[in-house]
Amino acid sequence: MRPVDEELVPIDEVARRVGLRASAIRYYEQRGLIAPAVRSAGRRWYRPAEIRRLAVIRYWQRSALMSLDDIADLLAGRPDPTWARVIETQIESLQAKADRLRAARALLEHTLEHHRDAPPDGCPHYEQLIWTSEGHAGHHDEQR
Template identity: 40%
Template sequence: MVRPQVGLRSNGGMDDENLVPIGTAASRLGVSVATLRYWDERGLVAPAARRLGQRQYGPDELHRLAVVRSMQDGGAMSLDEIARLLHGPDSGEDWRPAARSALERVRAQIERLSAAADFLDHVLTCPSDHPVERCPRLREAVASRLHR
């Protein structure tokens, strides 16, 4: 498990040009600085260094942050599931069940969204002037949902 590097004051020999401050990292990822601090507190991604108390991230940390952000998009995974994925075999826990569970939820969400898109597509292309009230095909589809 990755542990936050409390009190780290140097960059451990890392090239300063490869480090970005927390504000820049947050901007690149489209999240708030508070979100990155929270992820650090949760042990998801520790900064590569701290400079004057400010978290600094290198390429590897930015990659991990982007993974967290990607997995959170659309509610694909919880932070606990993401932690298992990030820590992989180092956590002593198998990360695959969390990934499988998330994949099942994403596929179910895709099915629901696809059905919603089909519904809206029909509403927009229906020859009826008021599809919700007068379209026989739409009424039949909605009725079948009520009788499941």
């Protein structure tokens, strides 16, 4: 039997909409990341606000690769040092990841442009790209 509140959505439909397993939704509820579900006829039903919150959790986990603890701090919305530190740490992490991806792309583009028919062994530009992308600028000469 469906609960009286017409906006409530059953857990299986929530899981489909948000792209999570029902077990993950139950776990997030257990951890306090979302409000407890309304229970009716042995099923869990969720309000639109909780569905939106689940979408946010999924987004942060997949796009920023954040831990559930960090997500919980963000969702708590406390303007305290912990909350700000989590955000700052994530920004730094994303910037470092973007830098690594940019360097990897440059390396692949160089390989495609200059080494299409042979491995780039011994290419000074290739080695420079590798060493600088790893944060070891100037150290590649020591390895020779």
